[in-house]
Amino acid sequence: MSINKKVIITVAIGLALGAVSCRKFLNVNQNPNVSPTATVQTLLPAAQLYVASTVGVDLEINGSFWAEYWTQDPGASQYRDLDQYAPGPDNFSTPWTNLYAAGENFKQLYTLADSLHKKQYMAIALVMKAYTFQLITDAWGDAPYKQALNGQFADSNITSPKYDSQRVIYNGILVNIDSALSLMNPSDPASPGTDDLVYGGKMDKWQKFAYTLKLRIYMRMSQVDPATAKAGILKLYSTPGVAFIGSGDDAFIGFGYSTANKSPLYAEASSTTLGGIQNLVGSSTCIDSMNSNGDPRAYAFYEGTAASGGGTVTGIAQGNYGTATLSTAFSIPSVYVAGDANNTASTNAPVNLLTSWESDFLQAEVVAKGWEGASSGLTDDQLFYTGIQANFNYYTSALAAGYGSAATTSIYNDYITGAMTGTPGYWTVYPTGGTAAQKLRFIITQKWFAMCGNQGFEAWCELRRTGYPDFLVVSKNSLTGTNLPKRFLYPTSESTRNAHFPGEASIGTKMWWDQF
Secondary structure: OOHHHHHHHHHHHHHOHHHHHHHHHOOOOOOOOOOOOOOHHHHHHHHHHHHHHHHHHHHHHHHHHHOOOEEEOOOOOOOHHHHOOOOOHHHHHHHHHHHHHHHHHHHHHHHHHHHOOOHHHHHHHHHHHHHHHHHHHHHHOOEEOOOOOOOOHHHOOOOOOOEEOHHHHHHHHHHHHHHHHHHOOOOOOOOOOOOOOOOOOOHHHHHHHHHHHHHHHHHHOOOOOHHHHHHHHHHHHOOOOOOOOOOOOOEEEOOOOOHHHOOHHHHHHOOOOOOOOOOEEEEHHHHHHHHHOOOOOHHHHEOOOOOOOOOOOOOEOOOHHHOOOOOOOOOOEOHHHOOOOOOHHHHHOOEEEEOHHHHHHHHHHHHHHOOOOOOOOOOHHHHHHHHHHHHHHHOHHHHHHHHOOOOHHHHHHHHHHOOOOOOOOHHHOOOOOOOHHHHHHHHHHHHHHHOOOOOHHHHHHHHHHHOOOOOOOOOOOOOOOOOOOOOOOOOHHHHHHOOOOOOOOOOOOOOOOOOO
16 A cells, blocks of 8 residues: 555545544534535545445444354354344444435535536546445435435535435436446546545446446346336446456455554454454354355355364354353454454455455346346356356455465365365356246355355345345344344434434335345
8 A cells, every 4th residue: 555545544534434433423414524625535535434434344244143144252242132133223323324424425525526627536426425325225225315415504404304215216326326427437637546445546447336336226126126127237238338347346445454544343343342352253154054065265254263273164053142152162253354353464354345246146147037138248157156256366365374375266166166075065056057046046145155244234135135045044032033134223313303204114124125
């Protein structure tokens, strides 16, 4: 990382994360971080870090618990309410506030960039605003959208924004993405530089991000509104020059080892509040599935039970914190997903926004449905295996640490062919001649494996959309019977301060796009 980028991150953290201690007091229409001296070079990283802090902590923890990658360590108690499926509204105040703060920063960035005729900043602001609002609506359902971010006197002074339906929000963010794409120009000399913490101002990569985000949105709609989703995807695939995120295009924000540049999840675990207590432990739902499938990524996403770092990867049953004992050998999330609260290597783990494996699995699903129109160049089975390999490639160093000098490609090949166990694992044998429904089961389950601890919220979204994986269990300490969580609760601030608050929805209330 260059000195300039370090300086930018430090300044941006001061703008964005410096407000974390008081973020629960912020209104969704306020933007305390924009001053008359704000520049596009400071607004962009500040807004991106708001998103990263939320995706990397609140959404990752909730998603990874409810997608059953992680469960509560029996030696601690911070997240027992997640295993009980009984969090209170205040559990969700921080992500709600931070995501709306990010949205406000992206809005201010767009306005300022427009006044300066900096179109590439405008484009990034629009596509990241779309990304942010998809997170909001996928977490809470209906939410303030059209009237949100208008609390300033110059912006209509709307302090009680009306709630919009998920369908309306989805339509709005698709418009934002199209507007962003119309502005993007990889040859623009006024593009951002290292102040863009995701791609360093490489607008060709932002174009791929925008197209892939559209694909994600349409696939999220595919069960509830297949006609619109199919039409949108056919149009997307017929767009001249369309390209999706591939190898080397992963959208993430990297972190380092300095005090001002810690991975958000590790920063949370090592904070004064949590004091380095290990609250996260591997769920046997995921670990047993990976072990039975001969999946070497278990050693990338979790730590072995031996003190030396080797040994087996072993989880505890979801929500079994009450009966599991501290003397029981179990694995914790690895440093590669920022899950080891007592290992400073966790601070270097990135926060992923959109990844190459997610892109490949989305494309595989499109082809499996026959929705790509003109040939995309790859079959669904090719895209399925490309997605798995992309995930292996991303975790090259983690796999190398677990398997010595073996090349990532050979480890991947051994996994696919079953050389490690003597027979291919069940989830590696794609049903090439199967039905679209059979193919979807394999695509989403392998996506679930790939997103372990690094895209937990997205994995939980896909679980709600498709019903896969279909082998998840009910937490041992569920307070809601067999009903798994379907949404976040609105924070208390909404019920007390927004005159248009529609009332609290139960945690078991389905999303608009949730057909399972």
